[in-house]
Amino acid sequence: MMNNYIAINNMTEVLQQKLLPSITLWNRLEARPRTDDFDRALKAEVRDPLWMLTKQWQLGEFRGDDAGSPAFAKIQMATTRLTKYQADSKQVQTYDEDVPLEAKVEQKKIPFKSGAQDMSLDIRLMMGRHWLKLIKTDFPAGLRDEYILLYKILLPDPDDKNFASIVAHREAWQQVAAVAGRSMDGYVFYAHLKKGNSASEGTSQLGDVDLDALGEKFIKWFENFFLQPIDDDNNAWLPSRMEYQFAVSAPDEGGEKVMVADEYYHGHLDWYNLDIDPLATALETEPDVVLPPDPQNRKTNSFFPVNISFDGMPHTRWWRFEDSNTNFGDINPDTTDLNKLLFIEFGLIYANDWFLVPFTLPAGSIANVKGLSVTNVFGEKTWVEPAGKGLDDAWKRWNMYALNTKGNQREPADNSLLILPTVEKILEGKPLEEVLFIRDEVANMVWAIEKKIPLPTGSGKHGGEAAFELHKFYQKILNKEIGDGIVIPDDIEFKANIRYQIMNTVPENWIPFIPVHVDGSSREVQLQRASMPRILENDAPGNAQKIKPRTQLVREGLEKDPVEAYFIHEEEIPRAGIRAYQTFQRTRWYDGKVVNWFGARKQTGRGEGHSGLAFDQIIPTAKRRV
Numbered sequence: 100m101m102n103n104y105i106a107i108n109n110m111t112e113v114l115q116q117k118l119l120p121s122i123t124l125w126n127r128l129e130a131r132p133r134t135d136d137f138d139r140a141l142k143a144e145v146r147d148p149l150w151m152l153t154k155q156w157q158l159g160e161f162r163g164d165d166a167g168s169p170a171f172a173k174i175q176m177a178t179t180r181l182t183k184y185q186a187d188s189k190q191v192q193t194y195d196e197d198v199p200l201e202a203k204v205e206q207k208k209i210p211f212k213s214g215a216q217d218m219s220l221d222i223r224l225m226m227g228r229h230w231l232k233l234i235k236t237d238f239p240a241g242l243r244d245e246y247i248l249l250y251k252i253l254l255p256d257p258d259d260k261n262f263a264s265i266v267a268h269r270e271a272w273q274q275v276a277a278v279a280g281r282s283m284d285g286y287v288f289y290a291h292l293k294k295g296n297s298a299s300e301g302t303s304q305l306g307d308v309d310l311d312a313l314g315e316k317f318i319k320w321f322e323n324f325f326l327q328p329i330d331d332d333n334n335a336w337l338p339s340r341m342e343y344q345f346a347v348s349a350p351d352e353g354g355e356k357v358m359v360a361d362e363y364y365h366g367h368l369d370w371y372n373l374d375i376d377p378l379a380t381a382l383e384t385e386p387d388v389v390l391p392p393d394p395q396n397r398k399t400n401s402f403f404p405v406n407i408s409f410d411g412m413p414h415t416r417w418w419r420f421e422d423s424n425t426n427f428g429d430i431n432p433d434t435t436d437l438n439k440l441l442f443i444e445f446g447l448i449y450a451n452d453w454f455l456v457p458f459t460l461p462a463g464s465i466a467n468v469k470g471l472s473v474t475n476v477f478g479e480k481t482w483v484e485p486a487g488k489g490l491d492d493a494w495k496r497w498n499m500y501a502l503n504t505k506g507n508q509r510e511p512a513d514n515s516l517l518i519l520p521t522v523e524k525i526l527e528g529k530p531l532e533e534v535l536f537i538r539d540e541v542a543n544m545v546w547a548i549e550k551k552i553p554l555p556t557g558s559g560k561h562g563g564e565a566a567f568e569l570h571k572f573y574q575k576i577l578n579k580e581i582g583d584g585i586v587i588p589d590d591i592e593f594k595a596n597i598r599y600q601i602m603n604t605v606p607e608n609w610i611p612f613i614p615v616h617v618d619g620s621s622r623e624v625q626l627q628r629a630s631m632p633r634i635l636e637n638d639a640p641g642n643a644q645k646i647k648p649r650t651q652l653v654r655e656g657l658e659k660d661p662v663e664a665y666f667i668h669e670e671e672i673p674r675a676g677i678r679a680y681q682t683f684q685r686t687r688w689y690d691g692k693v694v695n696w697f698g699a700r701k702q703t704g705r706g707e708g709h710s711g712l713a714f715d716q717i718i719p720t721a722k723r724r725v
Contacts, residue, residue, distance in 0.1 A: 167475030169404040172456050175469040179356075180394035180461075181520075183348045183382045186328075186335040191384045193391070194347060196463055198326055198694050199522045199686060201368045204335045204345050204360075205698030206326050207681070210553065210651045211286050212658065216264050219286070221557030223252070224278060226285020226321060233313050238304065245302045247283045250291075254279035260576060264555055264649070267572035268565065271554045285321075292318055326696040335363075338655040339625075340671050341679055341701050347373070348382045349465050350395050355381040356465065358502065358517070364701035366525075370517045375504045397469070404454040404473070413447055462520035462689070485514045522686045530680035531559050531697075532650040536612075536667075537676040537708035545626050545672050546710055549608040551680070552649045565649070566607035570633070577635050600716045604634050609710055610648045612667060626672065628653065628665040652679050652699065676704025 113119055145151060155161060184194040184203065210218050217223070227250065231243050255262035255275060265271045292298060298314030299307045328334040335343040343363040348355045357379040360372045384390070411427065427446055432439040460466055471483040487498025491512040502517055504510045533551035549562040612626040630645035648654050656663035671677070681699045688694055 167477040169473045170476045171474040172402045172404050173472045175399045177397045177467045179349045179465050181347050181349050181463045185346045187344045189333045191382045200520050202694050202696045206696045209697050218555050219557045223284050223286045227283030249301050250284045250287045252279045252284050267569045271556050274556045366700050368521050375502050402456045407453040407455050464518050465515050467515040487514050526685045528683040533680040534652050536672050539710050542712045545612040547610040547653050549650050562608035574635050597717050598720045602714045605710045607646050624669045626667045678702045
């Protein structure tokens with residue numbers, strides 16, 4: 100027998116005779132379909148407007164409180180602009196917005212030399228081709244051949260060790276041989292002009308003023324095409340930490356607000372890379388440096404606050420279809436995803452409780468809200484104070500997009516907003532060179548493994564292959580030097596079954612860094628670049644040459660005269676190691692200007708490694724040459 104409380108046969112009789120009186124609070128209503136056709140149901144027809152009102156009442160949309168929505172806001176904003184820039188601890192420069200801040204910070208000299216070897220052949224050819232185009236129309240045709248002869252690319256001697264980095268690699272040898280004597284080395288000509296020499300020197304047009312004017316145009320073209328530091332040493336790259344360090348400052352109420360970036364290597368520069376330095380009162384400039392006018396400004400504006408909205412924001416009204424730009428139902432947080440849970444809670448519950456008071460600021464600005472007054476629809480005025488006020492290191496303080504203040508001496512929090520003059524997207528080329536720094540606990544040292552080595556042609560090559568080819572080239576030269584006149588003894592057998600070996604070797608692209616004590620300290624340790632010997636078969640004892648690194652990241656100090664040692668702070672190489680690489684980068688600034696520069700990056704490595712290097716070994720005896 101069917102239960103009358105579940106299924107009622109005659110609803111009219113029950114209602115008239117009040118057979119089932121009850122007080123019912125429904126929190127879920129479901130329809131009973133009487134047909135298999137859902138076409139009409141999907142139309143969502145509404146025949147009684149009262150039904151909509153009852154649903155709104157059921158969901159609590161008519162519940163009100165005594166809080167009024169903001170109808171009017173008045174804000175006073177103090178703003179200033181960045182005026183000074185300092186790369187590491189170098190000379191302070193006047194800050195300008197000609198280029199993005201990333202490019203100004205990351206710019207490094209393009210490697211046109213590696214020891215005695217010319218590098219970046221592709222850029223040298225591009226520069227030479229541009230100069231030949233400049234003189235193509237207004238000068239005799241023979242002048243082109245004169246410049247190619249004056250600044251020609253030399254054909255390497257395949258038996259000369261000085262050209263080993265070219266001849267040892269087939270692709271580099273082929274490219275250099277293809278252009279040798281046929282193309283102009285534009286960088287040599289550029290260096291000639293930068294020394295103050297005439298563009299017409301050594302040509303049949305000697306003393307031609309037009310050529311000198313074109314030379315100035317050529318210099319300007321190259322320096323606009325590639326952004327490079329004017330002074331080799333005045334750049335933000337700090338080799339001992341393999342990071343960029345820089346500082347910027349802006350006038351602030353009679354003084355300066357100095358912000359420093361101690362560890363920038365990520366490739367995306369933003370406000371969180373900078374900290375306020377309370378101990379630095381100003382960035383001192385040279386007496387002859389002219390600073391821009393004081394950019395400090397205070398402005399009071401009135402606004403009508405508007406609700407903040409975002410894609411996928413849930414609608415607060417009943418029976419309104421939502422778009423599918425953001426599907427909160429498809430978010431699957433883990434038990435440890437606290438940030439994801441907070442994000443879902445904000446999007447679903449508190450999304451309509453935020454209002455926007457717009458204030459437009461140019462890039463490079465620092466803004467600080469001095470006062471905010473809000474009037475609601477009931478005429479009540481509320482003074483809004485910063486949520487992040489108090490001490491900077493107070494753990495209960497809530498703030499967002501605010502700068503951190505260095506130190507832990509109860510410094511007051513800084514609630515200013517920094518808008519850096521940076522770009523959103525940067526085109527980055529393939530790494531020209533790449534180095535892995537790993538810890539080798541067995542050998543008790545750090546290795547810099549050159550995973551990609553730059554060739555003189557301007558392209559990169561796998562480090563292991565390049566090291567093998569270079570070693571093979573030196574072995575070939577040695578075999579040729581030995582010649583047929585020297586008799587090599589036959590293989591002999593040792594009587595003992597074991598022999599003593601001082602040390603073995605590793606591939607030539609493994610550069611060792613050994614721990615050394617810091618001067619004046621008995622406990623502090625740094626990592627110093629060292630060298631492995633190049634051991635060649637049949638080489639005379641004592642003739643082994645030191646293997647030098649081929650990447651600019653590890654060659655630090657080798658290009659100086661005299662050569663300087665290269666140290667890396669021991670704490671900069673964690674147990675996971677690091678990956679450092681250098682690439683060409685390109686972006687477009689907001690005035691439409693294209694900016695190209697050469698910069699470095701650093702990432703976390705993949706753990707420890709083992710080189711196989713061992714000392715003082717007893718190994719089985721094998722046939723060997725003596």
